[in-house]
Amino acid sequence: MISVLIVDDEKLVRDTLANYINWEELGADAVYLAENGVCALELAEKVQPSIVITDIKMPHMGGMEFAQLIREQFPGSRLVFLSGYTDKEYLKGAIHLHADGYIEKPLDLPEISSMVRQLVCLCLREEAQKNPELFFYHGDTKAALLNKEVFTLTKTDLSQIRALLGTSDETALLLAMHSLCARIRRCEGTPPDYVRNVYSQLGLLLESAAEFHGAAKAQAAGGAFVYMTAQMECLKDLENELLRIAELLYEEIRERDFDPVSQVNGYIQAHFTESTVTVDGIARDLNFNTSYLCAVYKKKTGQTINAALTKARIERACELLKEPARKLYEVGACVGYTNGKYFTRVFTKETGISPREYRERHHEAK
Numbered sequence: 001m002i003s004v005l006i007v008d009d010e011k012l013v014r015d016t017l018a019n020y021i022n023w024e025e026l027g028a029d030a031v032y033l034a035e036n037g038v039c040a041l042e043l044a045e046k047v048q049p050s051i052v053i054t055d056i057k058m059p060h061m062g063g064m065e066f067a068q069l070i071r072e073q074f075p076g077s078r079l080v081f082l083s084g085y086t087d088k089e090y091l092k093g094a095i096h097l098h099a100d101g102y103i104e105k106p107l108d109l110p111e112i113s114s115m116v117r118q119l120v121c122l123c124l125r126e127e128a129q130k131n132p133e134l135f136f137y138h139g140d141t142k143a144a145l146l147n148k149e150v151f152t153l154t155k156t157d158l159s160q161i162r163a164l165l166g167t168s169d170e171t172a173l174l175l176a177m178h179s180l181c182a183r184i185r186r187c188e189g190t191p192p193d194y195v196r197n198v199y200s201q202l203g204l205l206l207e208s209a210a211e212f213h214g215a216a217k218a219q220a221a222g223g224a225f226v227y228m229t230a231q232m233e234c235l236k237d238l239e240n241e242l243l244r245i246a247e248l249l250y251e252e253i254r255e256r257d258f259d260p261v262s263q264v265n266g267y268i269q270a271h272f273t274e275s276t277v278t279v280d281g282i283a284r285d286l287n288f289n290t291s292y293l294c295a296v297y298k299k300k301t302g303q304t305i306n307a308a309l310t311k312a313r314i315e316r317a318c319e320l321l322k323e324p325a326r327k328l329y330e331v332g333a334c335v336g337y338t339n340g341k342y343f344t345r346v347f348t349k350e351t352g353i354s355p356r357e358y359r360e361r362h363h364e365a366k
Contacts, residue, residue, distance in 0.1 A: 001030065001050075002029050002030075002051070002120050003028070003049045003050050003051075004049060004052075005031075005033075005040060005043065006031065006033050006034070006054075007034045007037065007053070007054040007058070007063070008035070008058070009035050009036055009058045009059055013055070013082075013107065014035070016107060020109055021116070022197075024193060024197075026120055026191075026194070027194055028050075028051070032047055036058050036059055036060045036061060037061025037065060037069075038061045041069055045073070049077055051077065051079075051119050051123070054082060055081075055082050056083035067081070076126070078122065078123065079099045079101075080100055080102070080115065080116075081102045082103050083104065100115075118150070124191060150190050150191075151194075151198070153201065158201070160176055161177065161180070161202065165249075168250075170246075170247075174243065177242065177243060180202075184239075196232070199225075199238045199242060202242055204226055206218065207219055208222075212289050213249065213289060213292050214252075214283075214288040215248075215252035215253060216252075217252055218248045222249075225242065260286075260296050261300050264282060264305055267286060272309055272336055273336055275333075275337065275338045277336060279306055310346060310350060311350070313346075314335075314346070314347055316334070316335050317331050317332070317334075317343075317355070321355055321362065322359075328340060328344070328356065
């Protein structure tokens, strides 16, 4: 069990470290807080922390004195000094105590996270050396934590996958995911919980992409995978399931992309007379994600769904205006415009003349 003890007399610092760092992702099982060295020492005797992050200048018992006692009583604990002071004497003290890290305030959370992850891995490797029967994922990969290489998921990794999910290039996406999974396999020193978290993040990306593309099966599978990562114990199973969901996503995209434009056009012809028709409603009734459907329709037709809907309405309005018995507002209502003034404005914008002028010209032409 990896436990972290945070010692700082500033409540804001303690709360920031406790609440804005994903300790579970970093491999820490428990995080304890103390406001000074005296309280921290009492707490340390109970929890025997793996990692201690302590401020240097504190009331009752200074950080250096506290750290000295920690070194004597818990020589295996990893020690990180946290302070806004850059005095050389403090630095000398940290070196003398063989501190594992020194971080200056104001807090740099990514820097602290990176340092903690490295220290967690050191603790795990030391534990594995003491207990050679340790197995990664309960026996799937023996003593993998002894390897020094640790995988880190970068923003670039996530950006690449996210960008590929926005395209129709299935081969490129699967290749990128294969490459990422291979890197994870090579970094055998990566803590199991962090690996699961990585796959969970990738699963969330797939789930989000599936929702965008209106791929219900892949969306459900992605959501289930995110939940399952905490229970899955075999690294290969995680990889296989992730890739299976990616393939399912593109399979659904191919099926749904068969002819979405025809589906939209058919819907418009059947419903354009209804005043309640909206793009969101069309997407919902056709079981598509709105953003995805709009993007596909615009790409294939060069116009928006709203433009197509308006065109269908105005074309029908032109036919109805040829009937002199119909009042202008009645024509508008027949094609989905309940407001006569709005109908006139839209008609004029689309044709260049008002409904009344259109009717008059038609009669003159006869």
